[in-house]
Structures are given as C-alpha cells and as structure tokens.
Amino acid sequence: MNPIQPELASQLITLLAAGMLVIQLLMVVQAMLLTNIRLFAIQSLLLAGIAAVMAYNHNASHVYMIAVLTIIGKVIFLPWLLNRLVQRIQIHQEIEPLLNAPTSMLICGGLTLLGYVVARPFTSLDRLGNNTLAIALTLLLTGFFLMINRRKALTQVLALLTVENGVMLAAVALTSYGMPMVVELGIFFDVLVAVMVLGILVYRIRENFDSMDTSKLNQLKG
Amino acid sequence: MKVLAILLQTLLLLALAPLVSGCIKNWKAKLQNRRGPRPWQVYFDIAKFLRKDMVISEHASWIFSFAPYVVFLTALLAGLMVPMINTPAPLSLFGGVLAVVGLLALGRFFLALAGLDPASAFGGMGSSREMTISAIAEPAMMLAIFTVAITAGSTDLSQIAQSTQSATWKLLNPAHVLAFAALFIVLLAETGRIPVDNPATHLELTMVHEAMLLEYSGRYLAFMEWGAAIKQLVLMTLLLNVFFPVGLAGPGDGAAALGISLLAYLGKLLALSSAVVVVETTNAKLRLFRVPDLLSAAFVLATLALLSSFLFQ
Helix, strand or coil, rough: CCCCHHHHHHHHHHHHHHHHHHHHHHHHHCCCCHHHHHHHHHHHHHHHHHHHHHHHHHCCHHHHHHHHHCCCHHHHHHHHHHHHHHHHHCCCCCCCCCCCCCHHHHHHHHHHHHHHHHHHCCCCCCCCCCHHHHHHHHHHHHHHHHHHCCCHHHHHHHHHHHHHHHHHHHHHHCCCCCCCCCCHHHHHHHHHHHHHHHHHHHHHHHHHCCCCCCCCCCCCCC | HHHHHHHHHHHHHHHHHHHHHHHHHHHHHHCCCCCCCCCCHHHHHHHHHHHHCCCCCCCCCHHHHHHHHHHHHHHHHHHHHHCCECCCCCCCCCCCCCHHHHHHHHHHHHHHHHHHHCCCHHHHHHHHHHHHHHHHHHHHHHHHHHHHHHHHCCCHHHHHHHHHHHHHCCCHHHHHHHHHHHHHHHHHHHCCCCCCCCCCCCCCCCCCCCHCCCCCCCCHHHHHHHHHHHHHHHHHHHHHHHCCCCCCCCCCCCCHHHHHHHHHHHHHHHHHHHHHHHHHHHHHCCCCCHHHHHHHHHHHHHHHHHHHHCCCC
C-alpha cells in the first residue's frame, strides 16, 4: 500500500526542504518585518507539505495531524498574531540587524556548509529524504544567527520560530513514523504558548523602555 | 534543415518577446485593479516607433546610432543559442552558455555606452547604475548555470537540456533549487523588474534601464525596446529549459512532437510570467543602495548551490 514510489516521495521531500532553506536565506536579507512574517508562513507551509508527504507515504495518520496543526498554528494563527502585534505597537517597519545583509548572508552561507558537512555521515542512510538532516541543522544554526544578529525582541521571536521549524523538520523527516503524538502536541503547544507569552513580553518591553531594542534592557531605567 | 530551424526560432523570438512583455504589463495592471494596456499593445508601440522620425542630439557620436543594432542583434543571437522548443538549439558557438552570457554582456556594454554618449545627466546615471548592478548579477548568474553544467558535464546548453531529460538526472536536487532561486533573482535584476528597477516609469529619479534610453526616439527606440523584450525572453527560456525541460522535443522528433513542445513551452512561460507578476505586485522597489544586498543573496545562493553539488555527488 504505497501509492507513490519512495523515490519520488524522497525527491519531493528534499525539494520542499530545499525550499525551506531558500526561504530561510531570504529571511536573512529581507529587511521588512511584515514580509519576514509572510516568509515564515510560507516556510511553515512547506514544512506541513513535508509532513503530509511523509504521512501519505508511511500511511501514518498521526503525521497528518502534524501537518494540519502546522497549517492551523504556524501558517495561519501565529503570523496573524504577529501581524496584529506589529500593528498594535506601531514599530518601525525595518529590521535593523547588527551586521549588514551581505555579511550576514556570507555567514549564513558558511553555516549552511557547516550543516552539510556535519550531516554528511548520515546522508548514506537508506531513508526518505536523506538530505533533510543537513537542512534541518542549517535551519537551526541560521535561526540562532538571526536571533543574535537582530536587536528587536519581535524579530528575535521570529528567529526562534524558524529554529523551531528546523527542529520540527528533523523530527518529521528523520524519524520514519514521526514522534509519538503526545510529544508532537507537547512541542506544538509549547511554541504556541511561548509566542503568546513573548508577544505580551515584547509589548511590556516596549511600554517600559519605549523601544524593543533588547540591548537596552541592561540599563536600570529606560 | 539547419537554416529552417534558425529561421523558425528567430521568428519565434521576434514574435513572442513583445507579447510576453505585454502580458506581464496587462496582468500586473489587472492584479492592481487597473484595466491596463492590452497584451498586444507592445506590438503597436514598436510599429509606431518604427514609423516615427528620430531626434538625435548633435553631441551624439556614431556609438549612439550603432548601439541599438548591437543590443538588438546580440539578444537575438543569444536567443538562437538557447534551446526553445527543441534540442539541439539552432546555433552553438564555442563555450555554449558562456557565449550566451558574453553576448548579453556585449549588448549591455553598448547600452551603457549609448547612455553616456549624448552626455545627458540621466543617461550617465543610468549607465553607472546598470554597471553596478550587473557587476554582481553576472557572477551570480554564471555560478548558478555552472551548477547545472557540472551535473550535466558540459557547458553546451543543448547538452545540458538533453541530460536533464535523461532518467538518471535528479530533477529535484537541492543544489538545483538553490541555483534556480539565484537565477530567478538575477532574472528580476537583468530584466529591470520591480525590486531592482521599475519598468513602468519614465522620468523617475531611481530609473536604471529607462534612463539610458531617455535620449532615444523613433526607430532606434523601437530596436532598443524590442531588444530588451527579446533579452527578457531569452533569460526566461534559459531558466525554463535548463531547470524544467519538460516536453522539450529531441533531435529527431517530427512535427507533432514540436507542436506539443511548443505548447509545453508556452505553458511554462505563462507560469514563469505569472510568478514575475506576483513578485512585482507584492514587493516594493528597493532603494538603490539596497539592491546589492538582494543580489549578494543571489550570489551566496548560487555559491551554495555550486558547493552543495560537489558535496552531494
């Protein structure tokens, strides 16, 4: 009962994962906050696609649940929440990273290579989408880099979400039947609650310091 | 047979290029709730320009009147070397894809000279910007194409297209996705599309391509515009037939296969044009000093593509 050939499914998963990587790299250079949120939504949609292909190929119904939850949570709800937050606190639209775009792009290129090299011993494993570990690692590393490189709390939240996407990608693509349902649900609601709490926190930081610049938090009084 | 193929592809390039430009204009207008010009308006424009008299600055030298032909012919010649509806392409020079990139660069060189030649302030500004942008866009384009060339084992475009059709080829290779993304950004930059340049405005301080054409009128303007449309079509064809050679007719195929191939080509062209329209509508034009950021992204994507094609042999 394998409706599509594993070969095709594997290629499809690799393609979608590569798409996620491209979007991650575009997020590094994209300067507008709202576009960044939209890119994150597209990246999550690709993740949901990977989960759906995985579920279809392994006939695992609970992986479908992950796909659906990803679409509801990360493609629709979280971008909506972040959009509303951006409008409510009326921040300056442009992200002001510490390093300029070409430099950070080069660093992310280096991180991608690091991801590829580290994951290389595992690529020979005979499993669906065997290149995805490299991409998941890269999403993780570049996500951390984004978090360090950006000053504003809201953009750091966004970076955290891309790190989470990387973790989810590894979880979905490498364990052939997905993790147990409970774990998946746990991670999922964790992120949801984390973003909501962080949203409130961002709002408070902004209220108290008149800025979202987290580097100002080491001052006693804003 | 060879002559027939050259003739056919020349006609196809000449006829299709204005239509693609017109369609993109029309759809963009539709998407922005405007009525917009009809898709075939560009033909009328070119026909009108061809009939009109020319006003040429008295300070202009021979370069000014020479450049339109160079721009037009290099685009056409480059187009003949890219397989459009069948492989092999009607023409193949030494170096294959390198010759295509070189021809397009020659056209751009003369375009920039022509912008400088009449010594108008805007023209020089446009030339300087064009050269700045192409200095980053061209290496990115070369690297992206090299990625595919390495996997195919040849820089000849017909051979690349043929090997992409064979069974052992991994179409959905991550290296190719990265290269495709890089080449798409380069396509936007080279054809003066919105994040880089705005094709819909004249007399805007940020214009690039239009600034160089500002002194042109009449027949020369017609050749310049037509040449730009052909260059756009050539780059789009390059992107389509190297990465998605679906339905491309082979060397010995008959008329029926060619017909199917033409339909498939038009379908792919439609999809790519729609993608360009969506990007143009949803994005704002970048500030000029931000353009290198975008292009450096394309460059890094292309470099990663090339390196990862080595890592995953």
